[in-house]
Amino acid sequence: MDFSVIIRAYNAEKFLKEAVDSVLNQRCGCEIEVLILYDEGSTDRTWDVIENLINKATIPKNISLKVIRHAHTTPFRSLQIGLKEAKGNYVTILDYDNIYPQDYLDTIYKTIIEQSNVTFIFSKVIFVDENYNVISEAKIPSNPYDINRII
Numbered sequence: 001m002d003f004s005v006i007i008r009a010y011n012a013e014k015f016l017k018e019a020v021d022s023v024l025n026q027r028c029g030c031e032i033e034v035l036i037l038y039d040e041g042s043t044d045r046t047w048d049v050i051e052n053l054i055n056k057a058t059i060p061k062n063i064s065l066k067v068i069r070h071a072h073t074t075p076f077r078s079l080q081i082g083l084k085e086a087k088g089n090y091v092t093i094l095d096y097d098n099i100y101p102q103d104y105l106d107t108i109y110k111t112i113i114e115q116s117n118v119t120f121i122f123s124k125v126i127f128v129d130e131n132y133n134v135i136s137e138a139k140i141p142s143n144p145y146d147i148n149r150i151i
Contacts, residue, residue, distance in 0.1 A: 041072025
């Protein structure tokens with residue numbers, strides 16, 4: 001397994017399908033494991049969205065989709081559950097209200113192969129509104145060891 005993509009889903013009804021679709025539509029020939037961490041404390045229709053994804057999504061052959069239900073907890077604890085379950089050589093975290101461009105994982109994969117000493121990979125974040133209008137862009141840190149700038 002090349003990548004594990006962890007998606008935490010707590011009250012994620014509004015955006016979760018788009019987030020998962022953005023992973024299912026990756027143009028990467030690598031193997032991708034999608035882990036949806038469903039927080040049972042959700043009070044919206046998140047579970048209905050997940051069931052629809054499981055039953056109706058067209059899942060490419062190189063992608064597996066796994067749903068992990070867990071009791072209500074903090075985002076950090078949910079992430080720990082995902083990290084324990086992840087089988088990929090590389091792990092990415094996709095928040096339920098974010099999406100990946102179609103070539104996101106392919107670009108990461110190629111970078112890892114080209115630069116074998118890579119420990120972390122940062123990417124530019126583009127903030128958009130509900131209509132996908134760009135609001136702003138975050139800068140990639142020039143010094144990945146300057147934790148204050150990264151945060």
